[in-house]
Amino acid sequence: MTETDNSTKGSYVTGDEFNRDMNYIPDRITRNGGAPVLGEAAGKTWPVEAGRYRLVVAWACPWANRAIIVRRLLGLEDAISMAICGPVHDKRSWTFDNGPDGKDPVLGYERLQQAYFARYPDYPRGITVPAMVDIETKSVVTNDFPWITLDFSTEWTEFHRDGAPELYPEKLRDEMDEVMKLIFTEINNGVYRCGFAGSQAGYDKAYDRLFSALDKISARLENRRYLMGETITEADVRLFTTLARFDPVYHGHFKTNRSKLTEIPVLWAYARDLFQTPGFGDTINFTDIKRHYYEVHTDLNPTRIVPKGPDLANWLTPHHREELGGNPFGDGTAPGPITRTEEQVPESGRA
Known part of the structure; x- marks a missing residue:
């Protein structure tokens, strides 16, 4: 998107209060393509099959970042390939700027939009990441991001690496679901509710909700290393991508300026603990993150100037959260280094 490409820019502030459209493609990828183990599939079920699907993500997007982390923690790299879009897009679609000749080398597409239109020629909603794409037909399967990662944990177990952590433990699911609901509605989505508010009253309400929830989560983490106790779960993944x-x-x-993260001691230490854990910080591309928000949201930032700061070296400072005990991977092990060059965050994007 060029600086003069005004006709294709999206508008993000659309009313007094921001309401996220949660109508995603409801299909699921499940074992044998049969009835899913968790929940009820409102759409079609597709079979788990190594090499069949391509996970399309963007380092910039927090919802996609979840899928990148979970795929890596579980060791699904050989079973599910990944395409990484560039950090900016217009209202039509994310683009494969990182690929050779501006195309994804597997799908052959310039835009993720092409995969959506391959299945739904008149697809009326946003072209979102993460998305699972069927490689043979080059058509989108699902973009239902909450289920994509839960299904990675529960439906793709045959392809998990040795030592993969249990990110959605059955004995904790009821409590986890409540914690993740709070995180999504009040924090993950809460920052957008602040940023895309169209009135002072809408913003004030969103601001109060966000920081009330952050204070509640901070209190929860004072005496436990992770949200559910002694080991990492998907709840931590979902909170981390917003904190980063x-x-x-x-x-x-987004004007969430009561406090910086670095000024909230418990959450800052917790975020650094995760950042320094394999599978988390090595998926964070700060350059793409800043470019995406400041360049794409032109109704909030019409100059498209990207701030130089903040200094990011403090992400690597000691956190001392290990003093609370626990083991990030429980009885499992940490994932190894990222071996695929195209999936490694460039040096320019790291802390």
Whole structure:
């Protein structure tokens, strides 16, 4: 998207209060393509099959970042390939800027939109990441991001690496679901509710809700290393992707400025603990994150100037959360280093 490409820019502030459209393609990828183990599939079920699907993501997007982390923690890289879009897009679609000749080398597409239109020629909603795409037909399967990662944990177990952590433990699911609901509605989506508010009253209400929830989660983490106790679960993944973007983007761009993350001691230490854990910080591309928000949301930032700060070296400072005990991977092990060059965050994007 060029600086003069005004006709294709999206508008993000559309009313007094921001309401996220949660109508995603409801299909699921499940064992044998039969009835899913969890929940009820409102759409079609597709079979788990190594090599059949391509996970399309963007380092910039917090919802896609979840899928990148979970795929890596579980060791699904050989079973599910991954395409990484560039950090900016217009209202038509994310683009495969990182690929050779501006195309995804597997799908052959320039835009993710092409995969959606291959299945739904008149697809009326946003072209979102993460998305699972069927490689043979080059058509989108699902973009229902909450289920994509839960299904990675529960339906793709045959392809998990040795030592993969249990990210959605059955004995904790009822409590986890409540915690993740709070995180999504009040924090993950709460920052957007602040940033895309169209009135002072809408913003004030969103701001109070966000920081009330952050205070509640901070209190929960005072005496436990992770949200569910002694080991990492998907709840931590879902919170982390918002915390990683908080100071570089949300504090200024979305006006969530009661406190920086670095000024909330418990959450800052917790976020650094996760960042320094294999599978988390090595998936964070701060350059793409800042470019996406500041360049794409032109109704919030019409100059498209991307801030140089903040200094990110503090993400690597000691956190001392290990003093609370616990083991990030429980009885499992950490994932190894990222071996695929195209999936490695460039040096320019790292802390």
